[in-house]
Amino acid sequence: MELERTLISAFPIVLLIWMMTKKRALPSHIALPITALLVGLIQLFYFQSAGRVMGANVISGVLSVLTPISIIAGAILLNRVLAISGAEKVIGRWLDSISTNAVAQLMIIGWAFAFMLEGASGFGTPAAIAAPMLVGLGFAPLNVAIFALIMNSVPVSFGAVGTPIWFGLEALNLSPEQLLSVSSQTALINLFAALVVPILALKFVVNWHLIRRNIVFILLSILSCTLPYYVLANWNYEFPSLIGGAIGLMLSIVFAKADIGLNAAEHDLPKGVRVPFREVFTAVLPLVLLIVILIVTRISQLGIKGLLTNPQAWLGMDVGASHLGVSQSLVISFENILSTSVSWSYKTLYVPALIPFMLVVLVSIPLLKMTGRQVKEAFSETGRRVRLPFVSLAGALVMVNLMMLGGENSPIFLIANAFAKATGSSWSLFAALLGALGSFFSGSATVSNLTFGGIQQSIAEQVGLSTTLILALQSAGAAMGNMVCINNIIAVSTILGISNKEGFIIKKTIIPMMAYAVIAALVGIVLASDGV
Template sequence: MAFFLSILPIILLIYLMVKRNAWPSYVALPWIAVCVLIIHLAFFGTNIAIVSANVTASIIAVQTPITVIFGAILFNRFSEVSGVTNTLRKWLGNINPNPVAQLMIIGWAFAFMIEGASGFGTPAAIAAPILVGLGFNPIKVAVFALIMNSVPVSFGAVGTPTWFGFGPLNLNDEQILEIGSMTALIHCFAAFVIPLLGLRIMVGWQEIRKNILFIYLSVFACVVPYFLIAQFNYEFPALVGGAIGLLISVLAANRNIGLARVENNLDNNAVSFKEISKALLPTGMLIAILIITRIQQLPFKAWMNDATTWFAVRIGSLGDFEISRGLIFSLKNIFDTSVSASYKLLYVPAFIPFIVTVLIAIPLFKVSFRNATDIFGDSLKRSKNPFIALIGALIMVNLMLVGGEGSMVKTIGKTFAETTGEHWTLFSSYLGAVGAFFSGSNTVSNLTFGSVQLSTAELTGLSTTLILALQSVGGAMGNMVCINNIVAVSSVLGTNNQEGNIIKQTVLPMIIYGIIAALVALFVIPLFYNI
């Protein structure tokens, strides 16, 4: 009964979002959150103070994803109003008229690099509007962007899912490095198949076959350096691999290497070098700020994460409100429980780099005050429904985590593990995908299920580093179906009430990804690692 009631909300959520006349996420998610709350109070008998504290913590925690979504929408609205997007469309569209080249450069290599720098669903939010501007169908672009944004995710946001996601397990540096190395190898094998499945959404198999040389050139240009860097570092594989892959992909497309010739309707004089440089300036600033603020050897990351208390006050029974020197806003001991929540104003990739970049770029591009206020107003308006959806999602997630070893999440994980036993290698990645589905984050999935995966590996005698690598891969492939990313890309593209339709199209590639991960874990990993 505990397992049934634990998994019921997830099954109900999936049903509501994929059935005929599907509910939009901003309606379905709040109702599922209410369902989880009722189950806690009626069946698990959870203290109402604990429930209230977690609901309050969710409202605070939602500021992180929603401000990132707002920042991405703001950046894209600025790009549209200032003419940046139009210039980039002309330039990227004029690199090569072949649609496969455009899809691989923007949807694969460019998104790969952005994921390595930022994460938080920003690659799809940035790359997708450019593809739509080139004339591709918005719904298909959303599905394509989600499928393609999977291989680099385990090392997204400068490796956060790997080094931070497994932080609570108290692993040594060598173990984390081996997890990263195995994770990269599994992703590299998936990269033989997943980009083809993504492209199939956009073009036919015949067109894919004609351009297969360029496709794999672009794929290998990203994943080869990605894999090599993962052997000694778990922070920069995706960022550096994506940057190298983008450069090689653009150069190859310029020379029509591996691409079928199509009718050349390009205007080679459409965009001057000066215009391209200016149009790339905001994106360049965005990436540069992200890199500078996330390299541990520089002082900025430590400053932005400085948790030393600067100001503190007790707000009655609500809890202890604190502001740190790094402008981390925290509410601790909510309703006299151990529940706390915080928001890192400077470190969350919202104010820095999105809002800061836009504020700097507005005068550089001579955007009028009226247009600037319209940009901010429209971005706030478009953030409304995602905000409602994400509040529902985070309340659901937080409540499902309540109860320690007896929590709904742990009950699901333990039941899966007990059912499969020593065959857990075949299913491990799917547990990671479940975590990403309802949390919207590979990092949160690793935090949530890492301990279950570790204990399962120890009980069954399986390699702990391999099972944790599969967990990380699962969290990445779960990005294809996770609510947060679907809401984010749908909001940026302005596609309404299509979340269920998108999930229907991304779930099969995710299942195939898990099969590839299991096969690599069983037959390839043992050839290279002592497990």
């Protein structure tokens, strides 16, 4: 009976993967709603879930689209402003003046800069900012999308000022010492994975010959981010990616300027003409403002984060047994949807759509001296690009909500428990894959940790494994799952103007993700043998 339930639970996911990876793949805005409908039918007729609860979860899923779609729209709008105003070309010329070596450009922007952005914000911001910059430098959009997704994995465990750790594992009641142990082991696993993953990512953009000739610079750039990242993770779980990325970015630029570890290829161009400081400053100021605002609004000690997320009620009205409210910081909430315990909220000022994206856009328009026609073009192009992704994301989030419906009898937990029973005391070899599964479903390392942290802790206790080690593998797995996460693939594809390539991208990114999983498993074996 349990086997039957597990197979039926897994069928929609298998079907989704097939629909999106077959020869004539269905686009995500068709495949995901179909899968969501199938999961709904299985929940209703096989698991006999209550229709009211299912309806509430569908409503919550559709409303939840507002968070990612507003971030995507903000990122696209800022990108269009930079591109249409010419700022993107200035940044490109400045980077050319640092180094015309393709590997140097890819590592500085796609690795170190994105690493820092992930630490500051998360929410797909690194790919949203770095990927268009690389396309602007002449790299092919589809290759850049794959590259950006693979690169945006190692820093994710400590993304958005450590949210996947301190919030994602909050419900497990870990002691401060246990949480730091999870942080340290997660960073160590990711450090070893980082010695391989960026190199695999580069292969999708440049050839092995160029990688081999510049391997010293590649390793220096990798370690300049991950060594401080690991050191910081031993005493703090909020700033490893942010500070590690900032240090790595500065060192990577210094190494590139000094040609340390770089070897020119036959097709490299001479170093670009020096761009006047004033031009560079004006062009990069929107990005600097973006990062500064993100940092300032996400460090609790500064007090601004509390102002932006203040839950104290301001306005409210009852809709039957449900309650629609707005807090003093404009947090919109819909509680007890359809008289159930299902709720939804949108942090208007904290989600990085209005602040910082829209705010930076409004500052950039006069700063970059844009005309009315240019502004209209930026907004209209943004509108066109977010239509189909809205449908895709709605399908994905409804599917996730319905897959999680039922607690310990939910389809997603049945799949997870099947994994645990099949592996027993060898679970540490597969724990990271469960974390990746959570990110694949939800599009968030934080949600993956929230969803599977409890079951990972339970499995560790049942089979006699270190709880902190298994949670570290969960955390690292949630990060590597970003490579194949449908939401992230849709987001970066939308931003780069790529259509109907989601299945193709998954088939490419799953290879480095599995390499990541193997490294995580091997490091887990070593840590387990040391009694960690």
